[in-house]
Amino acid sequence: MDELVVELCRDLIRIDTSNPGDHSGPGERKAAEYVAEKLESVGIKTTLLESHSKRTSVIARIEGEDPSRDALLxxxxxxxxxxxxxxxxxxxxxxEIADGCVWGRGAVDMKDMDAMILATVMDRARTGRKPKRDLVLAFLADEEAGGKFGAHWLVDNHPGLFEGCTEAVGEVGGFSLTVPGDRRLYLIETAEKGLAWMRLKAVGTAGHGSMVHSDNAVSELARAVARLGEHRFPIRLTKTVQRFLEQVCEAYGVEFDPRDPEACLPYLGSLARMIGATLRHTLNPTRLDAGYKVNVIPQEATAEVDGRFLPGLEKDFFEQVDALLGDKVTREFVHYDIAVETDFEGGIVGAMEEALTWADPGAIPVPYCLSGGTDAKSFAQLGMTCFGFAPLKLPPELDFSGMFHGVDERVPIDGLQFGARVLDRFLDHA
Known part of the structure; x- marks a missing residue:
C-alpha cells in the first residue's frame, strides 16, 4: 500500500482540476473518472453525478461486516x-518527487487524503477485508468555491446516497505538531468557523468630479471598509479551542491562562496563524469596486469582505459587523455557510486515537477548530457528526499551514504512507 498511495497521489496531482470559481476551469470530470476506474478495478461499484458541465462527483458504498450499524462517510x-x-x-x-516529498497543487489540499482513501479501500477490497460497518465514499467537486456544485448539491438533490451515515470524516485534521519529549500532538478537527463572504454597497448621488459633493458613495464605503478592516474582535474561547490550548500548554509544561490565551501561540510555530484565527471572529476586506471614469462620481460603490465566525456565536458576529457598517452601507451574502462543532468523544474518536498511537507511540491526539471551512458543513446539515482526520506525521520544520493554497505545496512521502496505514487501522475499529 505504501507504493500505491504515492502513485495515486501523483496521478491525481497530474490531473489539473483548478477551480477559479466561475466554471472556466477544467473541472473535476477527468479526476472523477480516474477515481471511478480505480474503484471499479477492485469491484467497488461507483456512481458519477454531474451538477454542472465538468462539475463531477463520485459516490460509492462498501458493505461492512455489520450492515445494521450506522454508516460512516x-x-x-x-x-x-x-x-x-x-x-x-x-x-x-x-x-514530481523531490526532497522526500510529492510536489504539486493539491498535495495537502487534498489529493493526499483522496489517495489515502483510495489506497486503503482498494487494498482492503483486494484482500477481502471488510470495514466494521458500511462505508460511503464521496470524492467531490467544487469545494474550493464553497461546494455549491459539489457537496451542497448532493445533499440537496441526492440525500439518499448518504442514507444511514451518522458520522463523516474529511480533511484538515490528524496532522502532527512536534512538542518536547519526542512527542507529537495530532490535531483532529472537531469544529470549524462559519463562513460569511459578503458584498457591501453604498449608494450616493452621481455627479461631476469637479464639483463640491457631500454625498459620495465611494467615501462612505471606504470609511465602512476601513472600520471593518481595523476592527479587532474580542477573544471568545470556544470549548474546542480552550481544550486544545490547554493541551498545548500541558505538552510544554506551562500553565494555561484563560485570561491570556494568546500566550500559547508562540509554541505553535507557523500553525499560530491558523490557530490564532480561532480565538476570535475575523473579517478581512478583499475587493473594492466603483465608478467607470475618473471625473464621474459614481452612484454606487461596492466591496467584498471575507468574514469567519466562531461556532455558537454567529449572532454576536453579525451584530458587531452591522454596528461597524452603520446606516448607509448594506450587506448581502456572496456565500454563507454554517459553523460546526462536536465533542471530542465517542467510539469514532477512540478509533482515531488508537490508530494514531499504534502508528506513533509518541502521539497525543487533541481536538482543534479549523479557521477555514470544508465540505463537513454540508454533511452536518444531514445530521452527521463531522471530523477532520487526514492523518500525516510531519517533520517539525515543515510549514504545514503554509502549504494550503500556497506556492510549492508538497506532502512528505513518509507522511503520506503513514496516513494510509493509520486510515487502514482506523477502519478496523471505526
Missing part, C-alpha cells in the same frame, strides 16, 4: 485552487 474533494507554474520550484501539476 469518508469524503474528499477533487478540485484545487489555481496555481501559477512560474512561481513554483517544481511544476504544480507534475506530481
Amino acid at each position: 469518508l469524503h474528499g474533494h477533487l478540485d484545487v485552487v489555481p496555481a501559477q507554474a512560474s512561481d513554483w520550484t517544481h511544476d504544480p501539476f507534475s506530481g
